[in-house]
Amino acid sequence: MKILVCVKRIPDPDESLKFAGGGLDYSASKWVPNAFDEYAIETALRLAEVVGGTQRLAEVIVLGIGPESQRQQLTQFLAMGADRGIIVDADPDKLDTATVSKLIAAVFKKEAADLLIAGKLSQDNEGGQVPQRVAGLLDVPQASFAATVEWDQAAKALTVGREVDDGVEVKRVPLPAVVSVDLRIVLPKSVKNGSTPATHAYQEGPRLASLKGITMAKRKPVAVLKPSDLGVAVGTNEQVVGVAAPPARKAGQKVKTVEELFEKLTKEAKVI
Amino acid sequence: MERLASDLLFNPTEEHRMLRQMVADFAAREVEPQAAAHDAKGELNVPLFRRLGDLGLLGITIPEADGGAGMDAVAAVIVHHELAKYDPGFTLAYLAHSMLFVNNFYHCSNAEQRSRYLPRVLSGEWVAGMGMTEPGAGTDVLGMTTTAVRDGDGWVLNGTKTYITNGCEGHCFLVYAKVEGRITAFVVDRDCPGFRTSNHIDKLGMRASTMSELIFEDCKVPGANVLGEVGSGLTHMMRNLEIERTTLAAMSVGIADRCVDIMVRYAEERHAFRQSINRFGQIQRYLADGFAMTEAAKCLVYNVARDIGPDVRNRVGSDAAKLFAAPVGKQVADYAMQVMGGAGYCKEFPVERLWRDAKLLEIGGGTIEAHQKNLTKDLTALLARG
Ligand SMILES: Cc1cc2nc3c(=O)[nH]c(=O)nc-3n(C[C@H](O)[C@H](O)[C@H](O)COP(=O)(O)OP(=O)(O)OC[C@H]3O[C@@H](n4cnc5c(N)ncnc54)[C@H](O)[C@@H]3O)c2cc1C
Numbered sequence: 001m002k003i004l005v006c007v008k009r010i011p012d013p014d015e016s017l018k019f020a021g022g023g024l025d026y027s028a029s030k031w032v033p034n035a036f037d038e039y040a041i042e043t044a045l046r047l048a049e050v051v052g053g054t055q056r057l058a059e060v061i062v063l064g065i066g067p068e069s070q071r072q073q074l075t076q077f078l079a080m081g082a083d084r085g086i087i088v089d090a091d092p093d094k095l096d097t098a099t100v101s102k103l104i105a106a107v108f109k110k111e112a113a114d115l116l117i118a119g120k121l122s123q124d125n126e127g128g129q130v131p132q133r134v135a136g137l138l139d140v141p142q143a144s145f146a147a148t149v150e151w152d153q154a155a156k157a158l159t160v161g162r163e164v165d166d167g168v169e170v171k172r173v174p175l176p177a178v179v180s181v182d183l184r185i186v187l188p189k190s191v192k193n194g195s196t197p198a199t200h201a202y203q204e205g206p207r208l209a210s211l212k213g214i215t216m217a218k219r220k221p222v223a224v225l226k227p228s229d230l231g232v233a234v235g236t237n238e239q240v241v242g243v244a245a246p247p248a249r250k251a252g253q254k255v256k257t258v259e260e261l262f263e264k265l266t267k268e269a270k271v272i
Numbered sequence: 273m274e275r276l277a278s279d280l281l282f283n284p285t286e287e288h289r290m291l292r293q294m295v296a297d298f299a300a301r302e303v304e305p306q307a308a309a310h311d312a313k314g315e316l317n318v319p320l321f322r323r324l325g326d327l328g329l330l331g332i333t334i335p336e337a338d339g340g341a342g343m344d345a346v347a348a349v350i351v352h353h354e355l356a357k358y359d360p361g362f363t364l365a366y367l368a369h370s371m372l373f374v375n376n377f378y379h380c381s382n383a384e385q386r387s388r389y390l391p392r393v394l395s396g397e398w399v400a401g402m403g404m405t406e407p408g409a410g411t412d413v414l415g416m417t418t419t420a421v422r423d424g425d426g427w428v429l430n431g432t433k434t435y436i437t438n439g440c441e442g443h444c445f446l447v448y449a450k451v452e453g454r455i456t457a458f459v460v461d462r463d464c465p466g467f468r469t470s471n472h473i474d475k476l477g478m479r480a481s482t483m484s485e486l487i488f489e490d491c492k493v494p495g496a497n498v499l500g501e502v503g504s505g506l507t508h509m510m511r512n513l514e515i516e517r518t519t520l521a522a523m524s525v526g527i528a529d530r531c532v533d534i535m536v537r538y539a540e541e542r543h544a545f546r547q548s549i550n551r552f553g554q555i556q557r558y559l560a561d562g563f564a565m566t567e568a569a570k571c572l573v574y575n576v577a578r579d580i581g582p583d584v585r586n587r588v589g590s591d592a593a594k595l596f597a598a599p600v601g602k603q604v605a606d607y608a609m610q611v612m613g614g615a616g617y618c619k620e621f622p623v624e625r626l627w628r629d630a631k632l633l634e635i636g637g638g639t640i641e642a643h644q645k646n647l648t649k650d651l652t653a654l655l656a657r658g
Contacts, residue, residue: 072286079290208298211328211341214290 001058001175003044004113005082006104008034009066009073010124022242033073036119038206039181044117045081045207046191047151051200057153057193058114059083063107065100066092068224078217079209085222086111088230096236099227101133106230108138113176115158120145120180131180141173147184150192281574284346291347295354298327307359310480311625314472316365316441317480318399324366325396333375333515338386339394340378345515345580348375349522349573356526358622360629361480363523364636368437368481369393371519372402373446376512379582380457380500389444389459398443403433403486404509410435411642413509418488420449420456425495427458429466429488435636439469439484446499447486454503458493466491477628514580514590516637521573521594524601524633527626528566531601531608534623535559538612549611558607566604569597588650595643598633605630 011029018025041062048058060082064074068089078085088103095103108116116135121128135142147168148161160179162169173179184190188201209217227234255261265272283289302323310317324330332348334340341347348371355363374393377400378386392398409415418431429449436445444461460467470485500508536559539550549555576589605627609616616623634640 072289075286076290076293079294205301208294208301208327209290210326211291211294211332211343213328214287214294215336215341215343217290218286 001048001115002111002113003047003058003060003115003117004104004108004111005037005041005044005060005062005077006116006118006130007037007041007062007064007073007077008119008122008124009064009070010034010122013123017245019243019245022244023240024243031070031072033076034119034122034124036121036123036181036183037073037077038119039183039186040117040119041077041080041082042206043146043149043179043181043185043191044115046196046202047115047149047193049081049196050193051196053195055195056083057195061086061111061113063088063104065090065095065103071222074222075217076209078220078222079213080207081209081213082220084220087222087224088227089224090227090234094234094236096238097127097129098133098237099232099235101130101137102232103227103230104130105134105137106232107225108134108176110230114156115175116178118178118180120182131178135178138176138178140176140178142178142180143171143173144180145182146179147182148190148192149179149181149185151194153194281571282350284578287343288347288350291343292350292354294327295329295351298323299355299358303355303362304358307362307480307622308619308625310359311361312479314474314479314482316399316438316482317362318441320362321365321369321399322396324370325394329366330370330396331374331390331394332370334378334390334394338378339390345518345577346574348515348519349577352519352522353526353529353570353573356523357530359480360523360527360626360632361478363526364478364632365399365438365481367516367519367523368401369399371516372437372512373400373444375515376402376457376508377446377459377499379511380504380508381459384496385459385499393444399438399441401436401438401442401445403436403445403447405433405435407432407434407485411639411645414455414506416448416450416455418447418449420451420458420493422451423492427493427495427498429458429460429491429493431488433486435473435483436469436486437481437483439486440472440482442469445486447488448505448509449488451502455505455509456502457499457505457508459497459499460486460488460491460493464491464493476631477625478632479628510587511582511585513638514586517590517594517643518573518577518580520633520637521569521590521597522577524594524597524630525566525570525573527601527630527633528562528569528597528604531604531623531626532559532563532566534621535562535608535611538608538615542612555611558611562604562607565600569600573597588647588654591638591643591646591650594633594638595640595647598630598640601630601633602627 009031011026012032044060048056048060062074062077062082062085065088068087074085118131143160145162146160147163150159157174160171186205328341331340332343336342393400406416420427420429447458447460448455466489468487473483539555540548542549573593576593579586608623
């Protein structure tokens with residue numbers, strides 16, 4: 001089994017935004033992996049490893065699309081335990097969602113992967129389109145916003161629990177397939193691979209890279225491809241027209257009594 | 273952010289940078305939430321200590337071939353710096369284990385001894401410590417009176433060590449004793465006949481690590497437990513004191529860094545006389561001086577760490593680093609408390625704990641007076657006597 005996991009570097013969402021020249025100023029940003037991608041690699045590693053043993057049930061390949069020199073987040077995923085990496089060397093500003101999806105689909109095919117695990121969205125632009133598009137391009141089944149995954153090794157299929165508005169929908173998807181993951185996938189018992197004891201409780205959240213993982217990461221193979229190697233033309237049909245901060249909130253009013261508040265809500269704001 | 277040139281001092285390689293990120297994440301997620309409770313109880317969190325083993329941090333300076341991470345003194349400084357921001361007491365237990373025992377043991381042990389001890393101490397299954405100080409000999413370490421006498425194939429130890437970090441939980445200790453007047457290093461297991469530890473010695477700060485006496489009463493230690501040559505103990509001790517002092521200095525930097533962070537935020541949020549208190553010149557002095565002192569200490573400690581390793585000696589650097597950095601942690605914690613007023617003095621915030629913890633760094637691993645004494649001696653030999 002081969003699992004492909006995508007990683008995107010994004011400006012740290014905990015930092016406040018800076019605006020400059022009609023756009024966002026990232027010059028002083030700290031870059032971090034998209035948190036949902038961290039949940040994706042954790043899911044892949046839980047599927048691949050057998051807790052208490054040394055056997056690996058799957059090869060985990062991390063895919064990053066971006067300049068070859070900016071591979072820190074990909075290296076971090078290798079340190080967490082992925083087996084090898086692939087970088088598609090391209091300028092992310094010149095790629096739209098459709099092109100990114102084509103590149104991922106092309107790598108999936110080239111590797112003859114069985115499963116793509118991706119985050120449900122990236123926290124910077126919150127597009128939430130890529131995994132679905134990849135599944136469409138590959139014409140394989142998909143389960144989006146997964147909260148639980150169970151792997152039936154013999155049947156070559158996954159049972160995926162998806163949190164939807166009116167409850168949990170359970171889907172059975174034969175492999176090869178695309179799964180996008182949501183926050184709850186990293187709860188202690190969300191992922192079951194049929195070999196790690198089903199009672200095993202993982203530590204909540206994406207794992208920390210161990211020091212051994214960190215020192216090993218540099219020695220793991222990372223292939224660098226160009227979009228042309230994958231037969232994909234780079235380009236974008238998206239255009240950023242402008243980015244601006246929302247208007248600052250006007251100062252509120254202080255009222256002395258409940259009566260005064262009621263008066264204002266009925267007469268001025270007309271909300272009651 | 274494009275990498276600043278100064279970042280090379282703190283994160284010389286990609287591995288160092290990833291190590292810092294990992295330890296910072298671990299500290300924020302798992303260390304901080306338990307810090308206040310273990311300070312209050314005065315106990316080492318042993319399960320959390322074992323997590324350091326899972327993460328591979330207990331053998332940070334040990335070569336990979338022997339099961340460690342094969343990293344350098346800068347890496348060790350990074351771990352102490354990041355952990356001490358949240359829990360200096362827990363960090364001291366880590367230091368006593370990984371620097372005072374593991375690093376020291378590795379450089380004076382033989383292959384057989386390494387195969388017996390390393391797997392257990394690198395995983396964290398065994399907690400370890402080091403016994404140098406005695407009730408009658410601290411700074412005057414050569415005045416130690418613990419003795420070891422040959423007895424058939426083995427040794428018999430008599431004497432008492434005191435203030436030994438990890439004494440209560442420790443499974444094994446690196447102990448210095450005199451063989452016919454010459455300092456020699458031994459490794460002593462808890463179950464050696466004639467060995468025991470005293471009750472926990474209660475203390476002001478660093479309460480998330482414990483401390484006790486190690487008592488040797490005709491204690492029988494196997495012949496295979498002598499570390500290095502008989503009489504070579506002083507060399508091992510002096511070599512290891514360098515990384516010990518540098519990592520203790522790094523803990524002070526961690527305390528200072530955290531206190532700067534806390535006081536800068538607090539001074540913006542706290543209002544008095546209808547404005548943020550950071551508009552007052554007296555408060556600005558605490559913030560600015562505290563930051564500048566912290567940066568100076570950080571640069572010195574990381575710079576010294578670059579020249580510390582098993583094959584290079586840097587006593588002047590490590591003494592200077594700890595002499596300068598130890599009072600900085602204490603001073604900046606004090607500034608933070610002053611900026612916070614009553615809130616700083618109360619247990620709702622971590623500053624009062626960091627303030628209590630910081631003082632130890634002017635005493636443990638050598639008092640500031642000991643560093644002044646050593647530096648004067650070394651500098652005189654180096655500069656005044658040609
Ligand atoms: C929390 C804690 C943890 C510790 N952990 C360990 C451990 O794990 N292992 C271990 O072996 N030890 C440990 N120690 C002991 C520590 O290293 C000693 O306390 C320290 O070396 C000082 O020795 P002392 O306490 O005997 O003080 P003393 O040496 O008695 O010093 C008393 C005072 O006299 C001054 N003084 C002494 N000699 C001179 C001189 N020549 N010139 C000028 N002034 C001088 C000192 O600077 C100090 O101000 C720990 C101590 C503490 C508090």
